[in-house]
Amino acid sequence: MANLLNGITAAMRHLGARSEVIASNIANADTPGFKARTLREPDFGALVNGRSGGPQRPMVQVTSRMAELGAGKRGAERGVVDRTITETKPDGNNVTLEQQLLAMGEVQADYATLTSLYRKQMGLLKTALGGRGG
Template sequence: MSEPAVLNAIMVAMKNLSYRQQVISGNIANSETPGYKARDVKAPDFSKLIDASLTRTSPRVSAPRVELTPGMMALGMQPVGLNNATILDKDISETKPDGNNVTLEDQLMKMGDIQAKYTALASMSRKLDGFMSKAIGVKV
């Protein structure tokens, strides 16, 4: 029996948040390393999961396609589709004279956001498990 698409999406999102937590922890650990650039993790692409769950009669959902202009690249935008999941963090507020751009306050805010999202996903997973158990008549 295969997993429901919702449960699969929750698991993918939780794994992504776990990896993102590791990357943010690395940023904090290197906050005093000269020249270190803060990193972040790309959000998972759920369009494949959505496409797989839609029937032929349902409308299709796909990621928007954007052509990068030289002006957008000058602002730091990068093409999407790089195989690398770790990217340079674009949400930086300052760069120190030694080239390090890790701001502890920003990184701690991101950690709090990750924790809140992970907790919400874990709660959704437990509720979904409870619903499925009730549906098949198993007491939890």
């Protein structure tokens, strides 16, 4: 049960970080040369099976050009360049608002699912503790 709760916690943290990266992408949709970022999916199977100390946050080296474009600010150090985006505007920016909004919708749906799982697990724990104590 603890591994499940740890997995839910790690997944919620990942979703929070992912929503920050998506928000940064949306905020920079008109910034020339900005490249959309994403987070690598953590290996939650390894977390649940005890093979890992938890998901690892990817590290990004901020170049001087990236710093000029605003990288290094809160949330900007999170993520890696999203290689799945195929459309690039003439100014070098590859953020597609439709893709970012779809990604944010996925984050919201996943968060709702994890919240429901968490509530159910807490309900089971309360039932188990209440059954022993009373």
